Amino acid sequence: MKKYIFNLLPSVSKAVGSRTLPVVSATRGYVSNSTDLKEVLARQIPEKQNEIKNFRKEFGSTKVGDVSVDMMYGGMRGIKGMVWETSVLDPEEGIRFQGYSIPECQKLLPKAPNGSEPLPEGLFWLLCTGEIPTQEQVSALSREWAQRADLPPHIVNLLDQLPSNVHPMSQLSAALTTLNTESLFAKAYAKGVNKAEYWELIYEDSMNLIAKIPIIAAKIYCNLYRDGSFNGTIDPNADWSLNFCSMLGYNQPEFIELMRLYLVIHSDHEGGNVSAHTSHLVGSALSDPYLSVAAAMNGLAGPLHGLANQEVLVWLTGVYEELGGKEVTDKVLHQYIWDTLKSGRVVPGYGHAVLRKTDPRYTCQREFALKHLPDDPMFKLVGQLYKLVPDILLEQGKAKNPWPNVDAHSGVLLQHYKMTEMQYYTVLFGVSRALGCLSQMIWSRALGLPLERPKSMSTKGLKALVSK
Numbered sequence: 001m002k003k004y005i006f007n008l009l010p011s012v013s014k015a016v017g018s019r020t021l022p023v024v025s026a027t028r029g030y031v032s033n034s035t036d037l038k039e040v041l042a043r044q045i046p047e048k049q050n051e052i053k054n055f056r057k058e059f060g061s062t063k064v065g066d067v068s069v070d071m072m073y074g075g076m077r078g079i080k081g082m083v084w085e086t087s088v089l090d091p092e093e094g095i096r097f098q099g100y101s102i103p104e105c106q107k108l109l110p111k112a113p114n115g116s117e118p119l120p121e122g123l124f125w126l127l128c129t130g131e132i133p134t135q136e137q138v139s140a141l142s143r144e145w146a147q148r149a150d151l152p153p154h155i156v157n158l159l160d161q162l163p164s165n166v167h168p169m170s171q172l173s174a175a176l177t178t179l180n181t182e183s184l185f186a187k188a189y190a191k192g193v194n195k196a197e198y199w200e201l202i203y204e205d206s207m208n209l210i211a212k213i214p215i216i217a218a219k220i221y222c223n224l225y226r227d228g229s230f231n232g233t234i235d236p237n238a239d240w241s242l243n244f245c246s247m248l249g250y251n252q253p254e255f256i257e258l259m260r261l262y263l264v265i266h267s268d269h270e271g272g273n274v275s276a277h278t279s280h281l282v283g284s285a286l287s288d289p290y291l292s293v294a295a296a297m298n299g300l301a302g303p304l305h306g307l308a309n310q311e312v313l314v315w316l317t318g319v320y321e322e323l324g325g326k327e328v329t330d331k332v333l334h335q336y337i338w339d340t341l342k343s344g345r346v347v348p349g350y351g352h353a354v355l356r357k358t359d360p361r362y363t364c365q366r367e368f369a370l371k372h373l374p375d376d377p378m379f380k381l382v383g384q385l386y387k388l389v390p391d392i393l394l395e396q397g398k399a400k401n402p403w404p405n406v407d408a409h410s411g412v413l414l415q416h417y418k419m420t421e422m423q424y425y426t427v428l429f430g431v432s433r434a435l436g437c438l439s440q441m442i443w444s445r446a447l448g449l450p451l452e453r454p455k456s457m458s459t460k461g462l463k464a465l466v467s468k
């Protein structure tokens with residue numbers, strides 16, 4: 001039976017500490033077969049704690065790099081300064097989620113019935129455990145997130161009362177911040193919970209947040225673009241993306257498949273990017289997951305980070321507007337790109353702080369487009385840009401990476417399925433990014449990572465230091 005999500009029922013949150021974990025055998029196989037993610041983590045955590053303890057005992061004082069003055073003024077690029085377990089970004093190859101590339105995830109992660117794209121539930125399981133989940137494990141996560149999906153009335157009221165000129169990302173951030181009324185971690189901390197139990201509480205908050213964030217996102221969408229008419233029902237037998245799409249009002253199977261892929265590929269991009277790093281930093285102060293992810297969303301809302309997907313579409317639409325319906329030739333486009341650069345702006349969707357090749361997240365979206373919308377005029381324009389922008393950026397000689405990133409493509413796919421509200425695109429990125437931030441946060445608390453506090457220096461102090 002479908003459930004209505006504003007049912008004022010308390011969110012499903014298993015009592016922490018009161019549940020006895022089953023005795024597990026020492027073999028990894030038994031644990032992997034469990035469909036309870038928390039149980040699998042409970043088995044893995046002591047092993048990992050031990051591994052890191054021994055590693056630090058042996059290599060704790062080993063140097064892993066140097067820091068130059070340029071690195072300090074240059075946004076800390078290349079400084080190895082934090083541990084992030086869930087994914088690693090290679091400049092040439094792109095992202096690997098727990099060691100698996102995007103094509104491998106597309107092949108190996110479970111799909112929806114009749115679907116061909118990986119389910120984000122499977123990706124979350126992989127990020128948390130390092131193991132490719134079974135279909136049963138993924139179905140169990142879908143069911144659990146559906147069960148936990150409801151919103152307390154004050155969040156609904158808050159969203160209903162925000163003026164329509166508040167950007168969707170600000171609305172998302174405000175709702176998540178306010179949702180920390182539901183934080184089991186914050187409540188338990190106030191009562192003096194033992195450190196050893198932190199991860200379980202963070203796990204519960206994370207699972208609840210992931211279950212609720214699509215409702216918040218869909219509510220924002222319907223308030224802003226559908227006159228507030230909102231169908232808030234959750235099908236307990238549907239997957240997370242399908243339920244999200246139906247709340248948004250998009251029921252086309254192809255769009256739902258796109259959303260599954262989208263929510264997988266935007267989830268995690270190692271720890272140094274602005275949103276992931278923000279959640280890590282804020283979480284290290286033991287701010288609860290709602291506050292930490294809200295902070296991450298504020299970083300994602302910047303035009304050099306997640307807002308770039310909105311910016312790309314605004315920029316592409318600008319080409320058409322400027323030409324007044326005339327054919328977009330390479331010559332015209334060439335001029336438009338140079339005009340953008342000469343006016344002191346960046347070409348959105350191109351360049352990256354770490355990547356030095358075409359982003360595989362761009363490539364897999366291009367493959368989706370080739371399969372489903374090869375004749376879409378905007379998709380053709382994106383392909384045309386791919387042929388022109390890198391050479392122009394190289395000629396300009398500033399950008400270290402002239403190749404497209406994830407944001408160069410995503411908006412074009414969304415607009416094809418009639419989701420034309422560009423300002424909303426970053427919210428979808430945010431729903432996905434929560435998966436990466438939270439899977440790492442569970443581990444951060446399990447490993448007892450301390451308050452983040454790097455050393456800063458003034459120019460005066462730095463000059464004195466280098467002159468010694």
Ligand code: AMX
Nearest residue numbers: 304305306308346347348349350351352353398399400401
């Ligand atoms: N267009 C024009 N100039 C660019 C550029 C682009 N796409 N990418 C980099 N540059 C410029 C920088 O602005 C900088 O100029 P400056 O010396 O005058 O300050 C110079 O090239 C060197 O920059 P960089 O070392 O190559 O990049 P970075 O690590 O400082 O910044 C990024 C990376 C992504 C912010 C930058 O490439 C950019 O602004 N791209 C466009 C915005 C974008 O697509 N952002 C999304 C990134 C992916 C994501 O996080 N979602």
